Amino acid sequence: MKSIAFIFILFIITANATAQNGWVWQNPLPTGSGLQGVAFTAANTVTTAGLGGTIMRTTNGGTNWTFPSSGTAASLHGLFFADANNGTAVGDSGVVLHTTDGGVTWTRQISGTTRQLFGISFTSANIGTVVGTNGTILRTTNGGGSWNPQTSGVLNRLTAVHFLDVNNGTAVGDLGTIINTTDGGATWNPQTSGTLNTLHTVAFTDANNGMAGGDGSAIFRTTNGGALWTSQVLGVLVGSIDNISFLDANTGTLVGGGGVIFRTTNGGTTWTPQTSPTGYGLNAVSFMNMNNGMGVGELGTLIKTTNGGATWTLLTTGQDPSNLLGIAFTDVNNGVVVGGGGTVMRTTNGGTNWITQTSGTSEILYDVFFSDANNGTAVGADGTIIRTTTGGASWSPQISGTPNTLYGVYFTDVNTGIAVGALGTIIHTTNGGAQWDSLTSGITTQLRSVFFTDSNNGTTVGASGRILRTTDGGTTWNPQTSGLTSALFALFFTDGNTGIIVGGSGKILRTTNSGVNWISLTTGTTRSFNAVFFFDANTGIAVGDLGLILRTTNAGATWIPQNGKTTNNFNGVVFTDMNNGTIVGTEMNILRTTTGGLTGVQDNPYSGNPRSFSLSQNYPNPFNPTTTISFEISRRTRATLAVYNLLGQHVATLVDEERGAGTYRVEWNAGSVASGVYLYRLTTGASVLTRKMLVVR
Numbered sequence: 001m002k003s004i005a006f007i008f009i010l011f012i013i014t015a016n017a018t019a020q021n022g023w024v025w026q027n028p029l030p031t032g033s034g035l036q037g038v039a040f041t042a043a044n045t046v047t048t049a050g051l052g053g054t055i056m057r058t059t060n061g062g063t064n065w066t067f068p069s070s071g072t073a074a075s076l077h078g079l080f081f082a083d084a085n086n087g088t089a090v091g092d093s094g095v096v097l098h099t100t101d102g103g104v105t106w107t108r109q110i111s112g113t114t115r116q117l118f119g120i121s122f123t124s125a126n127i128g129t130v131v132g133t134n135g136t137i138l139r140t141t142n143g144g145g146s147w148n149p150q151t152s153g154v155l156n157r158l159t160a161v162h163f164l165d166v167n168n169g170t171a172v173g174d175l176g177t178i179i180n181t182t183d184g185g186a187t188w189n190p191q192t193s194g195t196l197n198t199l200h201t202v203a204f205t206d207a208n209n210g211m212a213g214g215d216g217s218a219i220f221r222t223t224n225g226g227a228l229w230t231s232q233v234l235g236v237l238v239g240s241i242d243n244i245s246f247l248d249a250n251t252g253t254l255v256g257g258g259g260v261i262f263r264t265t266n267g268g269t270t271w272t273p274q275t276s277p278t279g280y281g282l283n284a285v286s287f288m289n290m291n292n293g294m295g296v297g298e299l300g301t302l303i304k305t306t307n308g309g310a311t312w313t314l315l316t317t318g319q320d321p322s323n324l325l326g327i328a329f330t331d332v333n334n335g336v337v338v339g340g341g342g343t344v345m346r347t348t349n350g351g352t353n354w355i356t357q358t359s360g361t362s363e364i365l366y367d368v369f370f371s372d373a374n375n376g377t378a379v380g381a382d383g384t385i386i387r388t389t390t391g392g393a394s395w396s397p398q399i400s401g402t403p404n405t406l407y408g409v410y411f412t413d414v415n416t417g418i419a420v421g422a423l424g425t426i427i428h429t430t431n432g433g434a435q436w437d438s439l440t441s442g443i444t445t446q447l448r449s450v451f452f453t454d455s456n457n458g459t460t461v462g463a464s465g466r467i468l469r470t471t472d473g474g475t476t477w478n479p480q481t482s483g484l485t486s487a488l489f490a491l492f493f494t495d496g497n498t499g500i501i502v503g504g505s506g507k508i509l510r511t512t513n514s515g516v517n518w519i520s521l522t523t524g525t526t527r528s529f530n531a532v533f534f535f536d537a538n539t540g541i542a543v544g545d546l547g548l549i550l551r552t553t554n555a556g557a558t559w560i561p562q563n564g565k566t567t568n569n570f571n572g573v574v575f576t577d578m579n580n581g582t583i584v585g586t587e588m589n590i591l592r593t594t595t596g597g598l599t600g601v602q603d604n605p606y607s608g609n610p611r612s613f614s615l616s617q618n619y620p621n622p623f624n625p626t627t628t629i630s631f632e633i634s635r636r637t638r639a640t641l642a643v644y645n646l647l648g649q650h651v652a653t654l655v656d657e658e659r660g661a662g663t664y665r666v667e668w669n670a671g672s673v674a675s676g677v678y679l680y681r682l683t684t685g686a687s688v689l690t691r692k693m694l695v696v697r
Helices: 002-010
Strands: 024-027 035-040 046-050 055-058 076-081 087-091 096-099 107-109 117-122 128-132 137-140 148-150 158-163 169-173 178-181 189-191 199-204 210-214 219-222 241-246 252-256 261-264 272-274 282-287 293-297 302-305 324-329 335-339 344-347 365-370 376-380 385-388 396-398 406-411 417-421 426-429 437-439 447-452 458-462 467-470 478-480 488-493 499-503 508-511 519-521 529-534 540-544 548-552 570-575 581-585 590-593 601-606 626-633 637-645 650-659 662-669 676-684 687-695
Touching: 035 087, 035 293, 046 076, 046 087, 046 293, 087 117, 087 128, 107 650, 128 158, 128 169, 169 199, 169 210, 210 241, 210 252, 252 282, 252 293, 324 581, 335 365, 335 376, 335 581, 376 406, 376 417, 406 458, 417 447, 417 458, 458 488, 458 499, 499 529, 499 540, 540 570, 540 581, 626 637, 626 676, 637 662, 650 662
Parallel strands: 035 076, 035 282, 076 117, 117 158, 158 199, 199 241, 241 282, 324 365, 324 570, 365 406, 406 447, 447 488, 488 529, 529 570
Antiparallel strands: 024 590, 035 046, 046 055, 076 087, 087 096, 096 107, 117 128, 128 137, 137 148, 158 169, 169 178, 178 189, 199 210, 210 219, 241 252, 252 261, 261 272, 282 293, 293 302, 324 335, 335 344, 365 376, 376 385, 385 396, 406 417, 417 426, 426 437, 447 458, 458 467, 467 478, 488 499, 499 508, 508 519, 529 540, 540 548, 570 581, 581 590, 601 662, 626 662, 637 650, 637 676, 676 687
């Protein structure tokens, strides 16, 4: 064991750049993930970093983008390149990533903290500083080989840092915090900003002249190294100033809330607004030279200039403030999504292209259901119903007979359907919607979703924990007990007995007896679930607010988070098989998976009585392409389980987070690696265990 462990010290470990797996953006493009940092490393080579561990790279000025693997789902808030090859990204949970090949591959470094990290500045490939929450400051003198804490003297969050040279640096943060060092961070001294607003950015052009900016249009300038900071007026009210970047002593650009862009050519004495192509907030900007620059921001916003900002071009496509609320696929290629403003979009190629269709309405559409490849129905606000018999290519209005908003719709065959909505509304059709008749629900609270397992048996759920059940096709509805008072938003049945309901405050209910009893499941979140889909009685996906995606393979006994890559809300999810699925959400978000949402590994904790620190032999072994690795830890600790080849090169990280005492199983999909012998290593503190496994093709 000792000789194997020694291999890992001898070799440089890098993360492999891989094609995107897990959940991949279809709209907006190239990404909908909020981008927090951007850096030029060559004339046309740009790297960006952002939410959900997103790293993107272009070598042709933004025409095409690749997605190097970051190896983390943690959001990245800061990005800095010391030269064309050496770069560092920092983010949540103390994540520090490093590249030595210009961003093609990234390696996780040990930061020694789990706090959020926001700002980063390097003066050479070796010497750099990172700042974060609770006044955290970390310093490296060996390119991140080790990070050492420094005493900031403050407890406020530090959001940005800038070093002119190895000794002189300034950091800014919440409540107008400004601190300065002249000895490489050995000591930090407070300075007076004159504001209590959060400062998001700081930049110096020499030892005396610097700028800081933040919330409330706050912009401050110093000409004496920070001894005095003077407020400046931009002349235009902006929500926030999020990044200031200087190309030289005179030329600089600032970006911020609402997509604002300002340019200075006199070192910040005056700032001139430039025309922005976006209304979304810009978080960072970088210039390669006087002409070529790129800005990044909210919801994957990418903008570019080739003339010093005289004109800026929006590179991101598909951005829209409308919300997508409902989704239906009839096979792996053909699908329809609906949403705000009467939005209907259709794909015939698995979402490679989404084409807007004419819906004939401007009302919000909340749900859509297809009974076969051609016949579908969408419902929405003010009793709106539209129907297609052409697979979504054309839509015709129907008369619902109610002014109430309809939230859910389900058809048991091409003719027979039920829609539910506000004030306990339930309407029914037996002729494809040519006529809709009102049914009695017995309640006046909102109903949000409906599901039938056959022509007779159906369930609807809604506000205040309401569950209603019918066994006669909807003629009569009987209440069931949920045990909840919070709203229930969606449901799914895999057979006549087994069903799942999801709702507000992280609630999930399960029944195995048609709803006679509903059992509350533990989800580990308080975020609202808005939609759910199950492949079978055991395996399913639930999605919700703030990019929430949870997957279970044991009927909801445990739920494993997947990387949603956004803080937007997800409103709908559908799968056509175990691998191919689509999620829709706010801001016209569409994400697609062809791997069941998995990123090469599936983490499945299970119950047990941990007694020791152990790593079991994988099973099966040899294997192709999946195997399961079990390990046991006896106390709460940070556990890392990683895979390496025989050269000691990093192949995959399966676990890298704090875990409680317990026994865990991790499934690894080796479909993207070559045949051969691999090593898997479990590390907890000073303890290391390593085993071999064999991939065969």
